[in-house]
Amino acid sequence: MQTERANSGGQAARRDLKVVVGAAIIEDGRVLACARSAPPEVAGRWEFPGGKVEPGETETAALVRECAEELGVRVEIGERVGRDVRMAHGRSVLKVYAARLLHGDRPQPLEHSELRWLSATELDTVPWLPADTPIVAALHPLL
């Protein structure tokens, strides 16, 4: 049986719903896109840096942790970008937030195979993961 609980936003959430957060890091009118290196079924597809929110962790804290782990940078997290995107037959949800780099930090591909800064006209030049498509479309006004 599925149960419901209140999350930090006060909304009902299914206990078994995994939240994946992504950071749309924007600088000088460009967003940072990252090519996955693993697992094989998604290697070569592009995404926003991020990952699963751990139990007891806020979405913002998860993004700060993932950006440090994956890119070696400190970030400030801003507004949501686009809508919630259901993945894995509804078992998980992708939520993307705008972010900016702090203290002059420069992203390094510590876990990805490649990083690219994309302008609005370049957004469609990489093969994004399918769940990212509606979020990439929502990015245009922010670039």
Ligand SMILES: Nc1nc2c([nH]c(=O)n2[C@H]2C[C@H](O)[C@@H](COP(=O)(O)OP(=O)(O)OP(=O)(O)O)O2)c(=O)[nH]1
């Ligand atoms: N980080 C990230 N994951 C995405 C995006 N779009 C998308 O479909 N995903 C999927 C890929 C993965 O199935 C899942 C996130 O898994 P992950 O492997 O990045 O998470 P994680 O860093 O917490 O990894 P792990 O601890 O489970 O190894 O969400 C995106 O833009 N960013």
